[in-house]
Amino acid sequence: xxxxxxxxxxxxxxxxxxxxxxxxxxxxxxxxxxxxxxxxxxxxxxxxxxxxxxxxxxxxxxxxxxxxxxxxxxxxxxxxxxxxxxxxxxxxxxxxxxxxxxxxxxxxxxxxxxxxxxxxxxxxxxxxxxxxxxxxxxxxxxxxxxxxxxxxxxxxxxxxxxxxxxxxxxxxxxxxxxxxxxxxxxxxxxxxxxxxxxxxxxxxxxxxxxxxxxxxxxxxxxxxxxxxxxxxxxxxxxxxxxxxxxxxxxxxxxxxxxxxxxxxxxxx
Amino acid sequence: xxxxxxxxxxxxxxxxxxxxxxxxxxxxxxxxxxxxxxxxxxxxxxxxxxxxxxxxxxxxxxxxxxxxxxxxxxxxxxxxxxxxxxxxxxxxxxxxxxxxxxxxxxxxxxxxxxxxxxxxxxxxxxxxxxxxxxxxxxxxxxxxxxxxxxxxxxxxxxxxxxxxxxxxxxxxxxxxxxxxxxxxxxxxxxxxxxxxxxxxxxxxxxxxxxxxxxxxxxxxxxxxxxxxxxxxxxxxxxxxxxxxxxxxxxxxxxxxxxxxxxxxxxxxxxxxxxxxxxxxxxxxxxxxxxxxxxxxxxxxxxxxxxxxxxxxxxxxxxxxxxxxxxxxxxxxxxxxxxxxxxxxxxxxxxxxxxxxxxxxxxx
Numbered sequence: 001x002x003x004x005x006x007x008x009x010x011x012x013x014x015x016x017x018x019x020x021x022x023x024x025x026x027x028x029x030x031x032x033x034x035x036x037x038x039x040x041x042x043x044x045x046x047x048x049x050x051x052x053x054x055x056x057x058x059x060x061x062x063x064x065x066x067x068x069x070x071x072x073x074x075x076x077x078x079x080x081x082x083x084x085x086x087x088x089x090x091x092x093x094x095x096x097x098x099x100x101x102x103x104x105x106x107x108x109x110x111x112x113x114x115x116x117x118x119x120x121x122x123x124x125x126x127x128x129x130x131x132x133x134x135x136x137x138x139x140x141x142x143x144x145x146x147x148x149x150x151x152x153x154x155x156x157x158x159x160x161x162x163x164x165x166x167x168x169x170x171x172x173x174x175x176x177x178x179x180x181x182x183x184x185x186x187x188x189x190x191x192x193x194x195x196x197x198x199x200x201x202x203x204x205x206x207x208x209x210x211x212x213x214x215x216x217x218x219x220x221x222x223x224x225x226x227x228x229x230x231x232x233x234x235x236x237x238x239x240x241x242x243x244x245x246x247x248x249x250x251x252x253x254x255x256x257x258x259x260x261x262x263x264x265x266x267x268x
Numbered sequence: 269x270x271x272x273x274x275x276x277x278x279x280x281x282x283x284x285x286x287x288x289x290x291x292x293x294x295x296x297x298x299x300x301x302x303x304x305x306x307x308x309x310x311x312x313x314x315x316x317x318x319x320x321x322x323x324x325x326x327x328x329x330x331x332x333x334x335x336x337x338x339x340x341x342x343x344x345x346x347x348x349x350x351x352x353x354x355x356x357x358x359x360x361x362x363x364x365x366x367x368x369x370x371x372x373x374x375x376x377x378x379x380x381x382x383x384x385x386x387x388x389x390x391x392x393x394x395x396x397x398x399x400x401x402x403x404x405x406x407x408x409x410x411x412x413x414x415x416x417x418x419x420x421x422x423x424x425x426x427x428x429x430x431x432x433x434x435x436x437x438x439x440x441x442x443x444x445x446x447x448x449x450x451x452x453x454x455x456x457x458x459x460x461x462x463x464x465x466x467x468x469x470x471x472x473x474x475x476x477x478x479x480x481x482x483x484x485x486x487x488x489x490x491x492x493x494x495x496x497x498x499x500x501x502x503x504x505x506x507x508x509x510x511x512x513x514x515x516x517x518x519x520x521x522x523x524x525x526x527x528x529x530x531x532x533x534x535x536x537x538x539x540x541x542x543x544x545x546x547x548x549x550x551x552x553x554x555x556x557x558x559x560x561x562x563x564x565x566x567x568x569x570x571x572x573x574x575x576x577x578x579x580x581x582x583x584x585x586x587x588x589x590x591x592x593x594x595x596x597x598x599x600x601x602x603x604x605x606x607x608x609x610x611x612x613x614x615x616x617x618x619x620x621x622x623x624x625x626x627x628x629x630x631x
Contacts, residue, residue, distance in 0.1 A: 019388035
């Protein structure tokens with residue numbers, strides 16, 4: 001029973017990490033429709049009501065769909081990545097303990113957390129790509145300001161938004177107990193949904209100063225502003241000089257807290 | 269002992285290196301007044317079945333947690349398969365496998381996928397993994413349910429699958445935390461048979477149990493632990509010799525002291541004077557009914573709970589050689605003004621040793 005492992009120790013870590021990704025791909029593939037419904041239905045409905053119905057009945061400007069689209073794209077990416085880390089971690093650590101077999105794999109425990117964040121970010125990106133397609137269908141290609149020129153910048157902000165979602169999800173997933181899941185949605189996700197400058201440009205809040213300042217606490221604000229700046233450069237935006245460091249700080253900060261939380265939950 | 273150099277120890281299990289070395293292990297969880305593990309030391313040889321026997325909360329699972337890199341100790345040293353498990357947990361994880369107390373199978377996957385992904389986490393893939401998975405599924409009687417999602421598995425099947433999963437990467441030491449707790453008698457015998465078979469093929473086993481029969485059936489050596497400390501260590505036979513005699517006589521009596529004024533202490537003294545008696549003890553009220561097997565009884569008549577009958581007291585007599593004098597003991601009880609409600613004669617078990625060492629039962 002002591003056959004030596006055929007893989008050298010260094011490569012074994014990478015083999016294990018690859019296997020963690022493959023496991024998540026298989027599980028996501030198996031639950032693909034549930035996954036898509038979970039992450040796309042809500043932003044799609046928002047886009048339809050605010051980008052199509054309200055302008056259609058004259059209660060919003062026809063331009064509004066163009067302003068909304070970058071925000072909805074960011075919201076989809078962030079929330080998908082956030083839920084893809086937070087939900088499984090809360091359930092795994094608090095209840096099913098399914099993650100234990102992966103924690104016993106021959107790779108550092110932090111890599112298991114890193115895989116969770118990266119895979120969740122990838123799911124966020126996939127959801128974002130699908131949202132662009134659905135956006136073209138719902139509000140028309142003219143309202144989805146994606147061109148060959150801004151494609152790279154849009155992708156870059158998408159990656160940053162996905163990493164923000166993944167790191168915030170890692171933090172929540174390791175801090176929240178299963179019985180607090182409902183509270184997490186009510187007290188954390190709902191405020192994040194409405195204070196992230198996804199439905200309105202930050203500069204437009206000038207007359208509502210206290211709320212404008214409040215939105216600065218939400219990392220989604222910076223992702224929305226960055227995304228809107230590259231998709232609709234004609235509007236006023238938070239300057240990239242603030243946006244990029246803020247996104248970097250959010251990823252680093254929540255990533256660090258999440259990694260510590262993960263280590264604490266993984267090794268008693 | 270110093271940590272052996274990495275690669276030499278990692279490549280081959282040298283007989284000179286024990287499978288497990290634990291030195292002065294201490295674990296105190298935050299905000300707790302006492303140590304969960306309080307200075308435990310032991311070694312486990314390759315090919316050995318080693319048991320940690322003790323009641324719930326004795327520190328068994330914490331000890332296993334440290335050995336399997338899942339709990340960081342407060343103090344002490346641990347080597348697993350020659351690897352310093354505290355300094356190099358990633359390398360240690362290559363050589364160990366864990367069958368946990370609670371079902372932690374990946375419910376999003378089928379049974380076969382559970383095995384294949386476990387192998388993949390350990391760098392084993394392709395045909396090698398597939399062949400091994402199929403052979404283990406057969407060995408554990410799960411081949412017909414290999415394609416099922418594991419959330420449809422019964423407790424016994426889940427336990428078998430977790431053992432199969434643990435074997436996928438051919439570990440050197442297999443840790444089992446309460447391997448048969450909650451299983452029905454048939455499933456339990458199946459698991460015992462499989463564990464004996466694995467050990468016969470050279471696999472070292474470390475298991476925790478609060479079931480003295482399991483410890484006696486499976487273990488070459490047993491450490492009796494309580495309150496984080498190791499009270500005794502030896503083969504089941506060696507441990508049983510720690511009891512005051514090799515035969516036991518348990519007397520459950522009920523006292524109506526309002527009528528007779530008799531005291532249990534007086535009865536204990538008189539029982540001790542019986543010929544052939546080498547020891548006599550009174551069990552604590554929390555002690556379990558002896559002779560039974562631990563774990564939640566399923567479909568079996570359970571012994572009456574001691575707390576249900578506050579007047580009931582159990583005395584335990586030990587003796588050597590000839591079977592103890594049941595009649596004489598019964599006479600002493602009734603002469604002292606007590607009602608004899610149950611009497612059991614038997615050979616000393618590990619639970620008797622535990623009760624002798626702690627004054628309490630195992631549950």
